[in-house]
Amino acid sequence: FIYCADRPEEVFFHYSQLSRSDFPSVDNDLQMDQEVTFQIGPSKSGVAAYNVKKCEAPIEWEICEGHEKGTRFQGLVEKSSSSMPPSGFGGDRFGSGGSGGKDRPGANHNANMDGTIRVLMQETVSGGAEAADDAASKEGDGDAPASEESKTLSADGPEIRFTMNDYQPAASNSNERGNRAPRLLKGDLLEFEIVTDRRTKEKYARKIVLLQSEKERARLAEEQKMLEEATEEHGIITSLKGDYGFLKSNKRREEIFFHYSTIQLEGDEETEHGEDGELVLKEGQDMKFLVVEEGKDNGQQGDRGGKLRRRVSARQVKMQPRGSVQFHDAIARCRTGVVLYPPQPHDSGHLLDQHGKIRLHEPVTVIDPETGGDKEVTEVYLHIKDAPGGSYAFRGGTSMGMWVQAGDMLLFDVVQ
Structure with missing residues (x-):
């Protein structure tokens, strides 16, 4: 057969249909996997091969129809293939390793395991005024009409x-x-590439x-959506910590996660580099960045079925000149007031607010961020780091x- x-x-x-010039000895010259040419004719069982001769050139089992050989196309997977390639990605397209006999194309091929791809076709769409301007601005085309068409894939x-x-x-796509x-x-x-199986x-x-x-x-797409917001x-x-860190913003209390890969260098002369040329980051470095919210969609599910935890993180992180980031705006300077209660050290075990409070001798007028109108402030917070003298520990260090x-009169600046 x-x-x-x-x-x-x-x-x-x-055997009687074998060319005697090509196969003088059937036992010695006729081999399995021998590629041959022949004519098809009727026989008692249907059709049969006649005038069987050796091929002068290798058989092309696949052909290209409607395009040149080697033309590359793009497409989207519609159905996954049920088969997996052997280790090392060896073998031919049908998992047999060659092109003849048991290795001939299709010998071990199970079409039910094939995947399918929807080919993307190039179509012409009308552009806009911007596309027309670009075409008109090309050298040598000043007198030619501007084309408002562009190519896209569908x-x-x-x-x-x-x-x-x-x-x-790619080598990076293989796993262990x-x-x-x-x-x-x-x-x-x-x-x-696209080929047509001749059979x-x-x-x-x-x-x-x-x-x-x-x-x-x-x-x-999700990253782009987050960047837009x-x-x-x-x-x-x-x-x-390793290849990531945390930022303190002057617009929110929570710390913001960032990865080193999100840092963008702009040739800042103040940027520090080590002896090997690598970027040197330090705590306290001033930065500018975009803040995105990950896991923002409450309907989105996590790996274990629970709702994703919201996390703020930074993108497009850029270094800024030292001292350029301000966390407070001065509202009034050289004001006086009386301490209502002092701030409490974190390890003191005190039940009151960690911040202290001061009553101003003279009220300060500020802009209300909610209404935009004037607001009179009579009391302000006192943070532990701004308290004169700081904190102390009792003998033994058991309390602070x-x-x-309370009752002390202080001189200070009011900031927001």
């Missing part, structure tokens, strides 16, 4: 098949389990490369106290 390249079946032949192309053995993963390629999932964006007339994707996974696309703030680095006491 002959495994036919032009029809999805095996064709019967009789998922209106044909559906083709693929197998995981045609996937060519036998160097096996990650599975291609629905929505993944791929690049590939089945089915179109297949070959030499597949992953451009962007659906998971990564969704992550980038982000607020620009200023602050200082409060702590550094403050040098400033």
